[in-house]
Amino acid sequence: MSAGTFTPRPGAAPVSRMIVAQTALETRMLLRNGEQLLLTVIIPALLLTLFSAVDIVDTGAGKSVDFLAPGILALAVMSTAFTGQAIATGFDRRYGVLKRLGASPLPRWALMTSKTLSVLVTEVLQVALLTVIALALGWSPQGNPLSVAALLLLGTAAFSGLGLLMAGTLRAEATLAAANLVFLLLLVGGGVIVPLEKFPGAVQSALGLLPISALSDGLREVLRNGTALPWGDAAVLAVWAVLGLGAAAKFFRWE
Numbered sequence: 001m002s003a004g005t006f007t008p009r010p011g012a013a014p015v016s017r018m019i020v021a022q023t024a025l026e027t028r029m030l031l032r033n034g035e036q037l038l039l040t041v042i043i044p045a046l047l048l049t050l051f052s053a054v055d056i057v058d059t060g061a062g063k064s065v066d067f068l069a070p071g072i073l074a075l076a077v078m079s080t081a082f083t084g085q086a087i088a089t090g091f092d093r094r095y096g097v098l099k100r101l102g103a104s105p106l107p108r109w110a111l112m113t114s115k116t117l118s119v120l121v122t123e124v125l126q127v128a129l130l131t132v133i134a135l136a137l138g139w140s141p142q143g144n145p146l147s148v149a150a151l152l153l154l155g156t157a158a159f160s161g162l163g164l165l166m167a168g169t170l171r172a173e174a175t176l177a178a179a180n181l182v183f184l185l186l187l188v189g190g191g192v193i194v195p196l197e198k199f200p201g202a203v204q205s206a207l208g209l210l211p212i213s214a215l216s217d218g219l220r221e222v223l224r225n226g227t228a229l230p231w232g233d234a235a236v237l238a239v240w241a242v243l244g245l246g247a248a249a250k251f252f253r254w255e
Contacts (some may be wrong), residue, residue: 018106019114026118030084039183040079040126045133048072051193052137059195062224069134069141070219071192076126077152078212081119081159083183089115089167090175098254108254116160123156143222147229151222154237155215161244162211168252191216211240 013021030036051057052065059067092098101111134141166175188194190212196204207213218233 013105015107015110019110019117022106022111022114023117023121026114027121030088030118030122033088036084036088040076040084040122041129044072044076044079044126044130047075047193048130048133049137052134057194063138063140065134065137065139066224067195067220068193069130069139070223071216072130072134073127073152073219074155074190074212074215075187075192076130077123077155077215078159078186079183080122080126081156082163083179084122084163085115085119085160086163086167086179087172087176089164090170090172090179093167093254094172096255112164116156119156119160123152127152141223142226144228147222147227148219150229151215151218151234151237154234154241155211157241158211158215158237158244161241161246161248164248164252165244168248168254186210186212209236211237214240 030040048065048068051068052063055064057064089098098111106114131139131141163179166178170178186192189199189207190210191207192212196207196213196217199207208217214233214236218230218237221227221230221233
């Protein structure tokens with residue numbers, strides 16, 4: 001046995017390894033949380049199944065599932081990147097978890113990167129599950145998968161910024177109430193289940209500028225109509241992403 005085999009080597013692990021470990025931890029915590037699973041998996045799956053099987057809302061010509069599936073995918077992104085992340089981060093901040101992690105060798109930017117990667121992992125699982133359900137209901141998707149991926153990433157960035165902004169500026173209880181309220185309001189008025197054309201003209205124009213509406217309509221253009229990439233919707237999402245992430249970076253309070 002050579003000398004120095006058991007010589008201690010104190011020091012922080014590489015940042016990349018810390019990010020991977022923190023991402024795995026954040027993902028496990030999310031998947032073990034029953035309330036978060038209800039919000040991110042069960043509710044979107046139930047809405048897709050119910051409104052596709054029962055003719056409750058007039059979704060226009062064609063099969064209901066062809067209209068609903070893109071909107072439910074957008075809802076899944078919002079539920080994870082905005083609602084779920086805002087609530088979880090808000091309570092982490094309240095209980096001092098963020099403060100303690102901020103004092104650890106893990107840089108703060110790496111912590112936020114881990115949270116974002118955890119959101120992306122969860123979204124991959126959501127999209128896979130909802131796609132299987134939609135296909136079983138008779139969904140016939142069109143378009144380029146790369147365009148779908150681009151829209152989902154832009155939507156994730158937009159909703160993540162808004163979720164972190166809310167979690168970093170409001171009390172945890174206020175974040176819990178506000179995030180759930182926004183989720184319900186955008187579910188109804190964001191073109192997820194009810195077409196925007198059903199709303200009055202002035203209201204329709206305003207709703208069309210919301211990130212959930214841009215993501216729903218953009219995914220629908222690609223997956224239903226085979227559009228290459230709806231640049232208007234992508235631009236709306238990009239603006240929300242820049243504004244949300246910029247405001248979160250400036251105003252986020254760690255304590």
